[in-house]
Amino acid sequence: MAQATASSKRSLPRRLHPLPLRIMHWINAVAIFIMIGSGWKIYNDDILFSFLRFPDAIVIGKWAQYGLQWHFFGMWIFVLNGIAYLSYGIVTGRFRQKLFPISVREVFVTVGEALRFRLRHDDLTHYNAVQKVLYLGVMLVGILIVISGLALWKPVQFSELASLFGSFQNIRLVHFFCMAAIVVFIVVHVTLAVLVPQSLVAMVSGGPAIEDEAPSSGPVAPEMKTPH
């Protein structure tokens, strides 16, 4: 396959996380930090839930205009980097290799293992079913948060898009819940990265060299069934 010819030309071993991917990952981390912190500031000006107001110490921007300035600056980084990341993942076949196929049965098995603290992560190059679902899910949420953000920013210019959400406040709710989902993802993601520090190191240094292999063809590759 194409990968085989590419690997024979390559002088350096291919890493689990190639350099462009690592750069985009960390740019995204910064962009998400800016977007969430400034978004919380903007939220505080007209809260959606009476029980929720974000403490001043954890929002970005002391005044409303600063929150807005950061949000409408961060959006460019988030969107442009996001487009680059998604294009990279699709064009190089990384998403197809790493995230598919997803087996429903395997998701349940992995969740069970995790709940009994028997989840193992010896092989960084292989994503378990829960990881696949989480990574794929957060990407879809990332796309939805941009779409709802566009509708919020331009409910008149993009009135066709905005009308899909029903009302203006509905767009705010969708945008808010996408943020909440991303926050939950970050908590899980960071917790696991700290529990398996080599995965964090890998996102900096590139991680283990990997063999170029043709993507698995079967619905569930045998190595995915490795017992605990």
Add this chain to the structure above:
Amino acid sequence: MAIRTRTPSLFRPRTPIDQGVLTENRKLVDVNRRGLLRGAVSLGALTMLTGCDVSEIDSVQKGLRAVSTWNDGVQQTIFRANHLAPTFSPAQVKKPPRFNAYYPIDDVKPVDGATWTLELAGRIEDKRPWSAQRLYALPEQEIIIRHVCVEGWDYIGQWSGPNLRDFLQRVGADLTAKYIYFICADDYTESIDMPTALHPQTILATKYAGEIIGDPFGYPLRLRTSTKLGYKNAKWIKTIEVTNEFRETYWSERGFNWYAGI
């Protein structure tokens, strides 16, 4: 040659330094990592307690405002000159409208309609001032549109008054100029770009829900456009100026986005 081999560096002493000083000051030598961390954390906490905001650093604020100006251009590019905002039925109209200004509603200073005149300035042929009586006699247009505040709230409002494009044509304004600048009775200033001024849903509102606008909402004259955030809709308008010169407005001066299109 001989000199170079005997002393590798002119700056290196020939006799070793007394190492005793290191053991005597062990505490200084061993940087206490925990202490350092604690110090760094409390320094971080201190910046938050004092309300220090990185956004206020001159260069950061300059950069953020440059992006905001860039966003003005982007918004101008995606503006659809003849695309109409959604309109609503009279049953959805909020009465009275929601108040917004840079001060609370109790501080509103009503304008006396009997003595008030609308002044015209800049690139306009007929600059004769308009009395409320004359202005209120002009043909009216009614729009039931959504008001979107930068804070996030919204409501449906029913506004009527002369169409701004018609009015500008009537007084012989230069429609190729760049900006329409409004000066208000409460010293508020606001400006909009010409394409927005010429949009079919931009009016000089004199009525709300069929009745003359109340004092807190801009009597005797205010702007109402369907394509901008709430704060762009100047109330208690005193002067309309048509100009090519960009001037900061009340909120843009304070760091809010100038274009503020929706």
